[in-house]
Amino acid sequence: MQSPVAVQTADGFEESVPAPESLRPWIAEVGRIPVLTHLPTHFTHVPQAVTTLVLRTEPSGRRDALVVGPRTRATYAGAKEPAGCLRLRLAPGAVRPLFGVAATDLTNRVLRLADMPGPAAELAREIIEMDLGDIVLFLESTLPQVLSESPTRREHRRLLDSAVAAIDGDAAPLREVATRLAVSERQLRNLFTAGVGVSPKHYARITRVRQVIDAAGNTPWSDIAVATGYYDQSHLTADFRSLMGVTPDRFFKGKLPAPTACQSVTTLAG
Structure with missing residues (x-):
């Protein structure tokens, strides 16, 4: 059984709530982090x-x-x-409706809103x-006026919502999700990569690792592995180390990789 320490994550400082219904087609969640006076090392x-x-x-x-x-790896x-x-x-x-590019163009990158080619940049x-x-109030009144979508794009978003819900809910394999949605595996994989920024498989891996972090406590790793959809504890450990850069045991003992500089701002051409 593990005895985790209080590992400081960026998400741990945040208070989040679902986005208002009027923004749900584009924004799922609103999070706020106050100005911190006592910074962690x-x-x-x-x-x-x-x-x-x-x-x-x-x-x-x-x-x-x-x-x-x-972000496909921890920093x-x-x-x-x-x-x-x-x-x-x-x-x-x-x-794409907001920023004018595919989500995969933004994976592992940070860019200034004003540099984006889509309509949201005009609001920067x-x-x-x-x-x-x-x-949030400004976006509620403005986004519906500046965004327009074709029926095809709305259908793609509907498919993505359903696919994400299936992976989040029961870790269904891609073949099963595609069958449920009456699309081919290739079509679903392409939609997912363009619309989310990672493949369905990598999305599922990230989801499971985040579930492991949320579940950690005084529960045996073998039980957490079963609860989060891993074949066994060794698979959990390997996947966690691949995405987090350290094993679960070392992570929750606070034995973390050395801090690095914050991710730099890039441009779409960079």
């Missing part, structure tokens, strides 16, 4: 298979609007200075000047 960014619009505010008042793509960062942020997690299939200047509490 280092913290973990757990892999996450979603694209996030991050509105970051420094104590000086300086603001950034960033687009953070899906370990050292905190440099206090900052608070609003994090808007996109729904499956929402990247207004968003940066707003109080964080006003941004």
Whole structure:
């Protein structure tokens, strides 16, 4: 049985709520992280298979609007200075309507919202000047006016929603999910990669590792492996180490990889 320490993750500082119904076609969740006065020496960014619009505010008042793509591996960062942020997690299939690119173009990248080619970039200047509490209300009134989608794109988003729900709910294999949705495996894989940013298989791996982190406590690893869909404990350990860079035992004992610099902002051409 493991005795985990309080590993500091970026998500652990966040308070999140579902997005308002009017934003659900594009934004699934709204998270807020307050300005932290007592910074941890280092913290973990757990892999996450979603694209996030991050509105970051420094104590000086300086603001950034960033687009953070899906993260396929964990990173370990050292905190440099206090900052608070609003994090808007996109729904499956929402990247192209908002930002004008496929989600896979953003995977493991951070870009400035103002540099994106899609309609959301036109809102960057207004968003940066707003109080964080006003941004969601502004998007509720604005996004439905600036976004238009074809019936085909709406159907693709519906398929992605159903596929994500199936993988999240019962870890169904791709073949079974495709059969349920009456599409080919190849079509579903292509839709998933373009609309989510990772393959269905990698999405399932990230989901399971996040479930392991949430479930860790005084429960044997073998029981957690079964509960989270692994064949056995050795498969859990191998997958965790592949995505987190360290075994579960070392992770929860606080024996983490050395912190590295925060991910740099790039451009689509970079």
